[in-house]
Amino acid sequence: MNIALNIIGLWFFKGDSVDKGTIKTIIAEQAEEIEERRKKEHIIPREIKAGNYLAPNIALFILGVRRCGKSTLASQLFRGGTFGYIDFDDERLIGLTRSDLNTVLQAFYELYGSNLHDFVFDEIQSVKGWELFASRLRETKRVIITGSNSKLLSGELATYMTGRHIDITLFPFSFTEYIKYKGAQFGDVLTTKERAAINNMLDEYLKNGGFPEFFKYGRAAIDGIYNDIIARDIAQRHGIKHVDALRQVAKYLVSNSSQEFTYSSLRNISRSKSVITVTNWVRYMEEAYLIFKIERFSFKLKDIAIAPKKVYAIDTGIVSVLGFRSDENIARLMETAVAIELRRRQQEHKDEEVYYWKDHQQREVDFVIKRENKVMQLIQVTYASSRSEIKSREIENLKSAGGELRCNNLRVITKDYEGKERMANKTIEFIPVWKWLLAH
DSSP, X not given: OOOOXXXXXXXXXXXXXXXXXXXXXXXXXXXXXXXXXXXXSOXXXXXXXXXXXXXXXXXXXXXXXXXXXXXXXXXXXTTTSOOEEEESXXXXXXXXXXXXXXXXXHHHHHHHOTTOOEEEEESGGGSTTHHHXXXXXXXXXXXXXXXXXXXXXXXXXXXXXXXXXXXXXXXSOOHHHHHHHHTOOOOSSOXXXXXXXXXXXXXXXXXXXXXXXXXXXXXXXXXXXXXXXXXXXXXXXXXXXXXXXXXXXXXXXXXXXXXXXXXXXXXXXXXXSOHHHXXXXXXXHHHTTSEEEEEEOOSSHHHHHHSOEEEEESOHHHHHHHSSOTTTOHXXXXXXXXXXXXXXXXXXXXXXXXXXXXXXXXXXXXXXXXXXXXXXXXXXXXXXXXGGGSOHHHHHHHHHHHHHHTXXXXXXXXXXXXXXXXXXXXXXXXXXXXXXXXXX
């Protein structure tokens, strides 16, 4: 990466072709940035085992919310060898076309040699028609493509790469990764002091979230990430004119993380005349990994379709910064953290589906884990540190759902209470949230 280059001070606008010299400069500068981050920043290995999927003829897609560490993970996977990296989310590459991608490839070979075998393309969907290029290159090379929009895998790509790509979703730091980043270590059996320390770290994690940039720039970084998602990943990408209304809906959903919503209620909030419009906005937010929703459980598909949904933000830090005050609503942050972890674990258990349960008496259980046609587990989340703090309603709702859904695997995730109880021929397990989050 120690390459002498003549830096060409040109500015390109949409419609202009980008010359090879500028592309080489951009590649070299971005490589320097990666190397500087590697030397200066505290980078930890991520839990996800993405390296198992690296092979020629198979493209690896690393997807996830903006600034969650996708590029860093891709760099880690090729660590120890030379690889070509380019981030297309660079204003100097505006106007790059499909025909320019071969020029990018030529620039890589001139910089690193014709035997270059490994490539990372970040936000390549910015170039219209990129799919054929990526499909051709991965025939003989190891290719990683990162992106902050789940639509990256749709459309023409599905046709060109059927069965020839693997996709993984990267999230902000899990609690396990958060502890590793902090440099803390805990054994299987905790002392009183260690238990207090891990609970303090949990409170920090719930309030601050897991975006790596938070540790460098504080809460201002979260605000910046959120604004980039709205402005660039949603409004700009989809040509939305009423950005203020979009922001109203987004802030409402984020600040109501763990709560039910309907598209009709969102229409009223945005003062939009169309439910279809706000439905599309929610879909765009999901595609940009800002939020995700879960359905109300029913064995009837029609009931699932018409029932309200529950929404969760992709990170508790976003909720704290842009939504309600975390010190007053820590319980909702805790439920959000559990929902995010369940979403993360679905990558290893792709046959599992996550719902919530609510009956006509408004009795509710936070999470229903279903596999094929069987309910495997029911989970209730409560911010309680002792058995006496757990409301009887939480337990009764869990028992009612267990009876109706024929599920005996009942769990209550608590702030810091642990135990087991036998009730009405069912065993209920109580587990602290920190312990559940650290379980693998």
